Amino acid sequence: MLPFTKKNIKFVSAIKKRIREDELTKLRVKHDLWYKAFEKQEGNKVWLDGKQYLMLSSNDYLGLGVDPRVREAARDALHIWGTSPTGSRFANGSRYYHQELEEQIADFLDQEACHVHSAGYLSCVASVSCFLGKGDVALVDKNVHSSLWEGLRLSMATIEKFAHNSLTSLEEELSFVFHDRKKLIVVEGVYSMEGHVCPLDKVVGLAQKYDCFLVLDDAHGFGVLGDRGHGTADFFGVEDSVDVICGSFSKSLASTGGFVAGDKELIDFLRTYSKQTIFSAAINPTQAAIASKALEIHQNEPEHLERLWQNTRRYHALLESLGLDFWESKTPAVPIVAGNKERAYFFSERLKEKGVYANLILPPGVPPGKELIRTAISASFNNEDMERIEEAVTYAAKALV
Ligand SMILES: Cc1ncc(COP(=O)(O)O)c(C=O)c1O
Numbered sequence: 036m037l038p039f040t041k042k043n044i045k046f047v048s049a050i051k052k053r054i055r056e057d058e059l060t061k062l063r064v065k066h067d068l069w070y071k072a073f074e075k076q077e078g079n080k081v082w083l084d085g086k087q088y089l090m091l092s093s094n095d096y097l098g099l100g101v102d103p104r105v106r107e108a109a110r111d112a113l114h115i116w117g118t119s120p121t122g123s124r125f126a127n128g129s130r131y132y133h134q135e136l137e138e139q140i141a142d143f144l145d146q147e148a149c150h151v152h153s154a155g156y157l158s159c160v161a162s163v164s165c166f167l168g169k170g171d172v173a174l175v176d177k178n179v180h181s182s183l184w185e186g187l188r189l190s191m192a193t194i195e196k197f198a199h200n201s202l203t204s205l206e207e208e209l210s211f212v213f214h215d216r217k218k219l220i221v222v223e224g225v226y227s228m229e230g231h232v233c234p235l236d237k238v239v240g241l242a243q244k245y246d247c248f249l250v251l252d253d254a255h256g257f258g259v260l261g262d263r264g265h266g267t268a269d270f271f272g273v274e275d276s277v278d279v280i281c282g283s284f285s286k287s288l289a290s291t292g293g294f295v296a297g298d299k300e301l302i303d304f305l306r307t308y309s310k311q312t313i314f315s316a317a318i319n320p321t322q323a324a325i326a327s328k329a330l331e332i333h334q335n336e337p338e339h340l341e342r343l344w345q346n347t348r349r350y351h352a353l354l355e356s357l358g359l360d361f362w363e364s365k366t367p368a369v370p371i372v373a374g375n376k377e378r379a380y381f382f383s384e385r386l387k388e389k390g391v392y393a394n395l396i397l398p399p400g401v402p403p404g405k406e407l408i409r410t411a412i413s414a415s416f417n418n419e420d421m422e423r424i425e426e427a428v429t430y431a432a433k434a435l436v
Contacts, residue, residue: 068380068395069394069395071083076090078100078101078415079093079095079098079101079413079415079416079420081392083392086390087390088387088390088391088392089390089391089392089416089420089423089424090392091386091391091392091393091410091411091424092392092393092394092409092410092411093411093413094255094285094286094287094368094411095286095287095289095413095415096255096258096259096286096287096343096367096411096412096413096414097258097259097264097287097288097289097329097333097339097340097343097413097414098339098342098343098413098414098415098416099287099288099289099329099332099333099339100289100415101415102289102328102329102332104328104332105289105325105328105329105332107328108324108325108327108328109321109324109325109328111324112132112320112321112323112324113320113321115320116130116132116320117320118319118320118321119316119317119319119320120316120317120319121316122316122317123312123313123314123315123316123317124312124317125306125312125313125314127317129317130317130320132320132323132324132327133151133317133318133323135327136151136318136323136326136327137149137150137151137294139327139330139331140294140296140330141296143265143330143334144265144266144268144269144274144280144296145265145268145269145274145275146274146280146296146297146298147297147298147299147302148296148297148298148299148301148302148303149294149295149296149297149302150294150295150302150305150306150312151292151293151294151318151323151326152292152293152294152295152311152312152315152318153291153292153293153315153316153317153318153319153322154283154291154292154293155182155254155281155282155283155284155285155291155292155293155294156182156185156283156293157182157293157311157312157315158281158282158283158293158294158295158311159180159182159183159186159252159254159281159282159283159293160182160183160185160186160189160311161186161281161295161305161309161310161311161312162183162186162250162252162279162281162295163183163186163187163190163219163221163250164185164186164187164189164190164309164310164311165186165304165305165308165309165311165312166219166248166250166278166279166301166304166305167186167187167190167192167219168190168191168192168217169190169191169192170192170193170216170217171190171192171193171216171217171218171219172192172193172194172195172212172216172217172218172219173187173190173192173193173194173195173218173219173220173221174195174197174205174208174209174212174218174219174220174221174247175187175194175195175196175197175220175221176196176197176199176200176205176221176222176223176226176233177196177197177198177199178199178200178223178226178228178229179221179222179223179226179252180223180227180252180254182252183221183223183250183252187221189310192219193216195208195211195212196208199226199229199231200226200231200233200234202234202237202238202241205220205238205241206241209241209244209245209247210245212245217248218245218246218247218248219247219248219249219250220238220241220242220247220248220249220250221250221252222235222238222249222250222251222252223251223252223253223254223255223256224251224252224253224254224255224256224257224260224266224267224268224270225253225254225255225256225259225260225267225366225368226255226368227254227255227368228368228370228396228400228401228407228409229362229363229364229368229370230255230361230362230364230365230366230367230368230369230370231362231363231364231365231366232256232260232267232270232365232366233251233267235251235267235268235270235271235273235277236271236272236273239271239273239276239277242276243276248278248279249276249277249278249279250277250278250279250281251267251268251277251279251280251281252281252282253266253267253268253280253281253282254281254282254283254285254286254293255286255366255368256270256282256366257282257283257286257287257288258286258287258288258330258333258340259286259287259340259343259366259367260366263334263337263340264287264333264337264340266280266282268280277297278297278298278301279295279296279297279301280295280296280297281293281294281295281296282294284322284325284326287329287333288325288326288329288330288333289325289326289329290322290323290325290326290329291322292318292322292323292326339414340414342414343367343412343413343414344367346367346412346413346414346416346421347366347367347369347412349421350369350410350412350421350424351364351369353424353425353428353429354369354371354428357428357429357432358432359371359372359428359432360372360374362405362407367411367412367413368409368411369410369411369412370396370401370405370407370408370409370410371393371407371408371410371428372405372406372407373406373407373408373435374404374405374406375404375406376395376397376406378406378435379395379396379397379406379407379408380395381434381435382408382431382432382435383395383408383431385427385430385431385434385435386408386427386428386431388427388430389423389426389427389430389431390423390427391423391424391427391428393408393409393410394408394409395407395408395409396408396409
C-alpha cells in the first residue's frame with residue numbers, strides 16, 4: 036500500500052480545479068514578469084542573473100534605505116527588543132517602541148494620536164472599515180489603492196465612486212446622498228500609479244459643506260509633499276480638517292509597516308473595534324526602529340527632500356522632451372504610459388538592456404489603455420544614476436516609435 040501523502044491523493048475539489056485552470060495565473064507564471072528574485076541588492080542597485088540594474092521602481096523616495104544610521108538603529112532595536120512581540124498588542128501588550136514611534140508620527144503630522152501596524156495595507160484597511168458601518172455612504176475617488184477598497188468592502192457601507200480628482204463629480208455624488216445618511220470621503224494625497232496630487236483643500240471644503248468624515252491615504256505624500264515633507268495635508272494647510280491620515284512606512288521611511296493618525300478619540304475607537312488592529316501581530320522592533328530613525332533624519336536633514344525634488348524635476352523635463360506620456364504626474368511617482376501591454380513590455384525590456392529595472396503595471400492595476408511602466412524617483416540617485424536613467428529612457432523611447 037502507498038503511504039498516505041498529498042502527492043497520491045487522486046481527489047481534486049472543484050475549487051482546486053478552478054485554481055489549477057486559471058488562465059491569468061498560467062500566463063503570469065509562463066511570462067515570469069513579476070516576483071523576480073534578485074540575487075543581490077546594494078543601495079538602489081539590484082542584480083539579476085549576474086547583471087546589475089538601477090532600481091527605478093522602488094518607493095524609497097528620500098533614499099534613506101541606504102543610510103548607515105538607519106541600519107544601525109535596526110541592529111540596536113533587534114539587540115534590545117528581540118525579533119518580534121509575536122502577538123497583537125491587544126493580546127500581548129504594547130512596547131515602549133510602539134508608543135515612541137506613534138508619538139513621533141503624530142507630532143510630525145500635527146495630529147493628536149496615532150496607531151502603527153505591521154503593514155501600510157492593514158492601516159489603510161482599518162482606516163475605512165473601522166469608522167464606517169452598514170447604512171453609511173462612502174464617497175470614493177475611483178483610483179484609490181486596493182487596501183482602501185478592501186476596507187470599504189469589509190465595512191458593508193454603500194459605495195459611491197466619483198471621477199478621479201474631480202470635485203464636480205464628488206459634489207454631484209454628494210448632492211444625491213440623503214441628508215440623514217452618515218458620509219465618509221476617501222482620497223489619496225498622491226495617487227500611487229498616476230503621481231497626481233489630490234486637491235485636498237477643496238475636498239475639505241466639500242467634506243465640511245456636506246458633513247462628511249474625511250480619510251486621507253498619504254502613503255506617497257508623506258515625506259514628499261510640503262516645504263518640509265510633512266505630507267499632503269500640510270502642503271495644503273488643512274491638517275486640522277482631515278479626520279484620519281493613514282499611510283505606509285515602506286515609501287519615504289524605507290521600512291515596512293503603516294500608521295493611522297488623527298484625534299485621540301478616533302485612535303481609541305480604532306483600538307476598540309478594528310479587527311486589523313486587534314487580531315494582527317504588532318509591528319516588530321526593527322521595522323519600527325527603521326521608520327523612526329528615517330523620520331528623525333528626514334526632519335533634521337532637508338537635503339534629502341531637496342535632492343528628491345531636484346531629481347524629480349530633471350526626470351519630468353526629460354520625459355517631456357521625449358514626448359512621453361507620464362499622465363501629468365506632478366510628483367516623484369511617475370508612470371510612463373505605453374497604452375497597451377505589448378508596448379509597455381517592449382519599453383521595460385529596452386530599459387533593462389541599458390541596466391535600468393522598472394515594473395510593468397497592467398490591468399486590473401490600471402484601466403485598459405493605461406498600461407504603464409511605473410517608475411519612481413529617489414533622493415539616492417546621484418548624477419551618474421540620473422545619467423544612466425536618462426540614457427536608458429531615451430533609448431527605450433526612440434526604440435518604441
Ligand atoms: C496608496 C497606497 N496605500 C497603501 C499601500 C499599502 O502599503 P504597504 O505596501 O506598506 O502595505 C500602498 C502600497 O503599495 C499604497 O501605494
